[in-house]
Amino acid sequence: MVKIEAIIQPFKLEEVKEALKGIGIDGMTVTEVRGHGRQKGHKEMYRGREYNVDLLPKIKIEMVVPSSRQEEVIRTLSAAAKTGKIGDGKIFVYEVVEAIRIRNDERGETAL
Amino acid sequence: MVKIEAIIQPFKLEEVKEALKGIGIDGMTVTEVRGHGRQKGHKEMYRGREYNVDLLPKIKIEMVVPSSRQEEVIRTLSAAAKTGKIGDGKIFVYEVVEAIRIRNDERGETAL
Amino acid sequence: MVKIEAIIQPFKLEEVKEALKGIGIDGMTVTEVRGHGRQKGHKEMYRGREYNVDLLPKIKIEMVVPSSRQEEVIRTLSAAAKTGKIGDGKIFVYEVVEAIRIRNDERGETAL
Amino acid sequence: MSYRIVALLALCASTLLSQQTPSGTEAELNALRAAVKASQSAGDNAWMLMSSALVLLMTGPGLALFYSGLVRKKNVLGTMMQSFVMMAVITLVWFVCGYSLAFGEGSRFLGGLQYLFLNGVGAEPNADYAGTIPHQTFMVYQLMFAIITPALIAGAFAERVRFGAMILFCTLWTFIVYFPAAHMVWGKGGLLNAFQNGPIPVFDFAGGTVVHITSGFSALVCAIYLGKRKGYPVEPMKPHSLVLSFIGACLLWVGWFGFNAGSALAASGLATSAFVTTHFASAAGAVSWMLAERFRTGKASALGAISGSVAGLATVTQGAGFVAPYAGVVIGFIAGIVCFYMVTVAKNKLGYDDSLDAFGVHGVGGLMGCTLTGIFATRTVNDALKNAAGEPLALGWVDGNTTQILNQLAGAGIGIALAVVGTLVCLKLTELVTPIRMEVREETEGMDLTLHGEEGYNFEA
Amino acid sequence: MSYRIVALLALCASTLLSQQTPSGTEAELNALRAAVKASQSAGDNAWMLMSSALVLLMTGPGLALFYSGLVRKKNVLGTMMQSFVMMAVITLVWFVCGYSLAFGEGSRFLGGLQYLFLNGVGAEPNADYAGTIPHQTFMVYQLMFAIITPALIAGAFAERVRFGAMILFCTLWTFIVYFPAAHMVWGKGGLLNAFQNGPIPVFDFAGGTVVHITSGFSALVCAIYLGKRKGYPVEPMKPHSLVLSFIGACLLWVGWFGFNAGSALAASGLATSAFVTTHFASAAGAVSWMLAERFRTGKASALGAISGSVAGLATVTQGAGFVAPYAGVVIGFIAGIVCFYMVTVAKNKLGYDDSLDAFGVHGVGGLMGCTLTGIFATRTVNDALKNAAGEPLALGWVDGNTTQILNQLAGAGIGIALAVVGTLVCLKLTELVTPIRMEVREETEGMDLTLHGEEGYNFEA
Amino acid sequence: MSYRIVALLALCASTLLSQQTPSGTEAELNALRAAVKASQSAGDNAWMLMSSALVLLMTGPGLALFYSGLVRKKNVLGTMMQSFVMMAVITLVWFVCGYSLAFGEGSRFLGGLQYLFLNGVGAEPNADYAGTIPHQTFMVYQLMFAIITPALIAGAFAERVRFGAMILFCTLWTFIVYFPAAHMVWGKGGLLNAFQNGPIPVFDFAGGTVVHITSGFSALVCAIYLGKRKGYPVEPMKPHSLVLSFIGACLLWVGWFGFNAGSALAASGLATSAFVTTHFASAAGAVSWMLAERFRTGKASALGAISGSVAGLATVTQGAGFVAPYAGVVIGFIAGIVCFYMVTVAKNKLGYDDSLDAFGVHGVGGLMGCTLTGIFATRTVNDALKNAAGEPLALGWVDGNTTQILNQLAGAGIGIALAVVGTLVCLKLTELVTPIRMEVREETEGMDLTLHGEEGYNFEA
């Protein structure tokens, strides 16, 4: 099993979710994060004090999937999240040692 | 060392925390996330526009623990978080390569 | 590639970010989390009901970096985040299997 | 409007006329008298319309914010709606028959039906109640009281009551408890009406008994009857936004000027006096609650300060237009300490779950206020009650009338009995029609989603 | 101030004098008359100043909160600013020439220039408009209406219009639509002014036509002209904080008392009557919208309840001072149901994106209110229109005057035509100067950051 | 109440009597005079009670929201409490001796003790101050000013001052700075009282000097004395909720009508005039601040718009009832630009940390307003000052009185000196008792947790 973690633009969430459902990926966990990278931030100004905001709102999606589906998920996700502009985000992949479904203590890929 | 990551129902947080303290697991990091899986979402309605909300509030707990305690932690956590209903959540386990305590630069299991 | 994940004090974020920029680490993702550990929490009181709050606001920083830079990043980060007091936080390191830049589907270290 | 215009025209006419006649004639004087009456009415009506608006402001957004800030995020809209729906529903009830049942001429216990659909309630003043303002002004002002009273009770069943059941209960309650209480204390011929020969004369200037005792004791009954919120007191149930509660409390303070000073029913010196005692009691209540907290827990809290001010306000309501400014300070001070004790110590000991302390603040405050009015009421402030010779009567203990306190206690007792029995009746009746409590799953998910299909905050980008 | 002081001095003088002369002389009577006039003015002025404050409160924070709660978090400040900037800019326009163009004596369609820079607008009453209050009071009261009207339109282009363009558009619109509309209906010699011999007498007590029809239909034109928000209706665009909208709606309700009851221009029985119908319509609108929701979707929502109350208020505005309390209930009830249908069903079918339903609530409500006033207006409430013999004229259908409804429809038609054409003209003129819509990137990032360089919430520690 | 009732009774009596006697007798005229007096009082009292409520609304929730929105989330309750506790504590001080020290008859610098515990302050008007309203109304209205003034200072030490120390400091400050300032400018026999033969006649209609100069300059002293917040200006300290600040600013605007127009102490034409200049200055201030921002940074911000409006309001306060509407526009416009410069440029250059710009807005605005009043004050607006022949005196430069500006500057100078010295004294005295600043750890954790043991928001489910 692997965990696929994607950092995407917030306004792409709906589209990505639909695309993943399309290939039968239902289980996922979503977090609001802020990201820093090549994408330029913006300036804010409060009574003459200037703030350079370089942490921009992003959405992190995490899915644990069977290793066999890794490439398919990456492709689908990347396609749905792409705008082609800087800031589109990244996908990272990690090994998962074990998965447990709390409801019934199932383990491994059947727990996903 | 392994990281044990659990996605649980928000109202179970207190109970899980107590259970883990019970077995001497003190260090943990908690994040508010939203999850999608088999659990059905709900409908919201704003002036005739209907929204199907399928990302539901969940709590993610992360603990890095010595590999030797993995099973004990999983068992305790799972027991405390279980209601037996769909949506109870998952536990995932990952390898950890290194751990450092920032305060004194201790490394490895003593840093947990 | 490795993922370096640091849990730090919120008021240290600015300093840490600058320090990392200083060694050329630009890409990072930041999450607001709450942490539990040795640091004592505080009491809150609402109309006679007392709450022991033991989940304290923390910031989680995640960076995926080439394995070669692991030690340098840890050192810089730890130095910038240190106050020497309990609660300074932890750094954890994980293996990363793959990295993809969504914008152009670059893979591996060039995607970081 | 007609009588104003007539008056003005008459005045103009007389001005013209008077240029022909050498000295003031009867017609001229009558024109002047009518004009003065109109102008007195304008001043008083300006204040009473504004007071009506202020009392509505107390319910929405005042009370809605105060209460909804104290609940968990998932119940914020549901709690606001409990206040708001009273603004809507009780208004219609009042229009149909509520005003008549409260203020119509009827028995000692309930008004009659002559004002059904506000029949006969027009621009002409009703001298039984307020001789200088349109009868409709009095009617709409009193409506605002009828709205806020059941909305106060909602504090006791917040976070666990179904919406429809809450509406049904509160509507029934208005009939079974509020209209009788209002009629007895303020209505023509009412049992407790001190100003209209009620056999047990009770001084209740702005509703300490009618509003706070009834709603507060009803809230206690509801809280016990309904049982605790799921998870109480183990799960944390911190107020989700004291910021909202703070705004609400400030608006309550400001709105209470309409409530208490408006109860003079004129922009008179008595209105000013009630305004002053009200303000002083609120301030003193905030100070004493903060001091109590400071001594008990080491920290004066924002929630404490605003609770103290509300306690002071609720407690001074009954005496506002009867007591001197210093008494406002004393009453407020006592209120802050006693209500602090009720809410932080006694409630936890007794173990009922009155989520928003409707009983601890309004019930207890109302009861104290009723009693203290018997002590501090004085003819130097309010000389409306006279003996045959036209001299103002001694009012409270400070005036030497040591027995008034018994009347006050009798009034409070009747109010409490009515509230307790009436609430039980209403709860039973409601349950015949629909379950009152939310299901466990609904309670966990929250009122906003399960009852209203919305969320209070959608902060995701 | 002067005439007050003179009056008081005169009164004192006469008091002194009268101790010498045996009976009331002409001088004494005149002094009394002046004093009565001053005191009538005090009462009415108190109410009208307060009403002015209440109408400003409706725009800021009332409308600003109501609207900004309904948008996404990233647009909260931008939406608030659309209301706030009207408070600032329209005030200056009004000072320079706006008041004169609306209320100066001019043609049937537009006022003249005699009040440029408020020249001649002082403490003396202007008997054409309000004989008992300073002319300046009338001026500033009317200003508050001129502020809120364009602010209402902003509901239709929220979340996508550039700030400068919005200011320019609204300022032009005030000249091309609002001043003519206000003059025609309320101005001396206006085409539709029922009280000053307008050839098509329209009853518009507080601006159903002048405020709600004009802004509502203009909003529709804007919404269609500008096109939908990027992503609408696929992307979720949930209200980011119904809590804000709720507070706003309550303040609108309270402020509307100033709007409608203030339109009596005196603290009179007519003011009370308008106050009552306003309150009843709001309550009835909330109830009927909730019922409609309950039947259609199973749940009465908080957004529904507050929308219904605003619909009731907007709809009763035109008739507030002409209809009886029961009619307030009826009008409100109809408003809630029809506007519910417009906003939840018709809008989705027609497919335009009127983000905050300025058309569905204000346009539709205004139009209904205009018509219903033709039915329910009655001389028993408002007897200001008289025949030669001084008897009050029949007003609406209920009085037996079946033709007034045609005048009302004619007035509405003129208002709609003016709004539609005027809005198109203003949009074109604005586009000559500056693009109106935000760029796609700006829309995605939100108004707060791109237009104002700020964020509404910075909740990170 | 008594004199009202007597008047009404007398009026009724005379009505009855007059049906027997053929023409107006002295008794009838006297009854009418009393009735007119009562009715004048009703109108004025209605407005003044409402104004009192409005000024309280300015502090809570107005100022509390405005300030607390500008701080970081962890200090939101602490900042609100700084306003709220003034509503509580200063009220008690005022009751005990404050009113007497400010408005009792005493020396040129401070009032006497005759009104201790409000002894002798009743329903009868005090003709020295306001001849048509109950003395208690005047008292409670002035109390609201005494509350908001120290609350304004709190802006300068927000986010770093301990709660107890803040209360102690502000209470001392009220004695050492506020009561003397109020007495000198407005008190009977005061040094600067233009209407009661003060040797240095200063025109201060609603407290430009008494409220804004004193609090503003005291804030500067405090900001420097206390030093910067930990981390300033490196750490980001963005306003945590401009939404709150926006609501607060709107309520300040609305409440300021009570502050300025209420200062006419009657519902007179002068009240209207002050209302109008106030509104105009606020609008102009918002516009000019937005323009300044637009030119300097390219974007007009919401924080800028509301700051500009507050600057306009603070600056026009001194002249509100002395200057013409156009002058309101001019004063507001200047205020917006100068305060913008102070707050965004000068402050950063000078390097003090006046967290919420109490000095940059209130101090600077007050000083400008004091000076500009010397220029724009005119007898065409305010003719209360007369020469021996009863003709109104020339007031400001525009009336040809070129020297008044010197009086104004002298007044401002005295106000500044008093504020600076008084504040230093109070700071020293406070430090004798308790440390003023929070510890570093407390500052990091925030006021809400460390001082009050609460959190403003608990948004976790």
Ligand SMILES: Nc1ncnc2c1ncn2[C@@H]1O[C@H](COP(=O)(O)OP(=O)(O)O)[C@@H](O)[C@H]1O
């Ligand atoms: N090395 C990294 N480790 C963790 N997160 C990263 C890393 N690089 C980028 N990110 C995340 O990806 C987001 C987009 O990256 P950015 O460099 O701005 O654009 P792009 O992915 O198009 O090159 C960032 O905002 C950040 O959240």
Ligand SMILES: Nc1ncnc2c1ncn2[C@@H]1O[C@H](COP(=O)(O)OP(=O)(O)O)[C@@H](O)[C@H]1O
């Ligand atoms: N494959 C997955 N990867 C990551 N998170 C998941 C995955 N499957 C489920 N989750 C998380 O677990 C939560 C519960 O899952 P769900 O399928 O609803 O119930 P259950 O765990 O009882 O089968 C989800 O809301 C989501 O946050």
Ligand SMILES: Nc1ncnc2c1ncn2[C@@H]1O[C@H](COP(=O)(O)OP(=O)(O)O)[C@@H](O)[C@H]1O
């Ligand atoms: N074993 C762990 N797994 C995950 N997070 C941890 C663990 N131990 C500590 N943390 C995180 O690090 C933070 C600081 O830890 P704490 O024990 O309070 O101080 P210190 O790191 O100085 O010993 C905690 O609040 C928590 O967020």
